[in-house]
Amino acid sequence: MFFTGDLVNNYAWELKGWKKTFNGLFAEKGKYAVLGNHDYGDYSEWNTVEEKKANFETIKAFYKAIGFKLLLNEAEIIEKSGEYLALIGVENWGSPPFKQYGDLKKAMAEVSRIPFKILLSHDPSHWKEEVINTTNISLTLSGHTHGMQAGFEYKKLQWSPIKYKYKEWAGLYKENNQYLYVNRGLGWLGFPGRLGMRPEITCIELKSTV
Template structure:
């Protein structure tokens, strides 16, 4: 397995350098005709530095699975991917230059303009897009909603990945301010507080506690909260880390539901809130025990389920369980999307059928929140960090 990984890495490096070479040649067709040598040297120096950084972080002496400095990795990934994407149209334009010599300057300029547009868009996603917090309002109507829960307001947020935020307090304080204005009846966090380590929460407990103290607050764990994506010295160390994350959630006022349910009362009426551990299609862990969590929940009860990965709803809830509303996160909407003609689209659909927004199966509803934080690359391109506000209505289903 290791040899295949090395081959993939070598292939990427070779492909990257070939693209860089083509891109540099295209740029020298357009700019600094009398200083081509200097321009080439500067551009090659930049690309070689990027490759050396890639080798240092991903091959030797560092390994991503052992990393704790997530912002360094995430922002390096952003630089690497931006330059990689910038090089593609430029390199293609130079290849076309060979075939259409008389129009070479037009082709070269077109390649540069496309490259520049893509590069600026990606940088926008890093600098502004990931801070552009959006609130989505969703109204849901149910025949069996208890009378006292008519107009009940539930706020969901998900996927903080707090250790990967360069300016964590910025987005967290924005989020807290939004929560204060919303004054929700119920505040739900659907997992992935961290990337791997409990220590990522250091310094952020006060703002998290301010959130948890605003209303009745509950949470579940996400796949990253278990520490499955790093190498531990012992199982005991991994367990201690998980216990630390659970302790943080409890300390900040969020009651953690681990394959459990609780009763939410309002006047003489009640609904049931169920929370399970993470369950996803392999290779994601499957810790959830929905049967255990539902024990004692009456069949006719109005039930809300918190489960981090929407794959769980697809596999074990849809058409099988009498659960009115399921709330998930996990996908991030791939942190990139388009909205042609008002229709949301993301390449996340290639890996997850239910990747963002509202889905129905009869009276059962799934909502997938696209998260607040980022993973892998710290950008959001038309897939803003999200808070979702649900208003429950009693009446006929729309």
């Protein structure tokens, strides 16, 4: 089970009351997460540097309390029936004005021998900037855009004004043999709702081509 960041909008107190819900989630091979740009507290005013740091540490501790392993520029090897995949997680990496805390090279350092790799990276712009054509990561999972919480879908057509900022903003994308899936998220930012852009939990089934 994967969570690709933005657990909060700004503050750790937003997590109050959610622990039981998250602890009720079970995944046989584990629960993993990465940080999103909102998790760092960069968009709030803090009285001191220490206050901001304490907020950030509380958010990271919450991941542990709900059984999610937070991947901070690191990787895990997951085994099933004698086969292996590398799960790579980076801190938030976004195109300016978003900050680039992520270090993909560091995160991949110990899993180069694993042929099939999945990357958790909050911001989908990371895919074209650092992932495709320069790594052999097969699948990248992102979020960030929220589908702008507004848009429409009709059969296979989907549209949102966020497409004018992010070319890859929702759903599945492919470049050569590398894939990106952008989840539209569950919550909201700013406007407390969604218009034609339903929240999403994605189920992805991996099948061998051999």
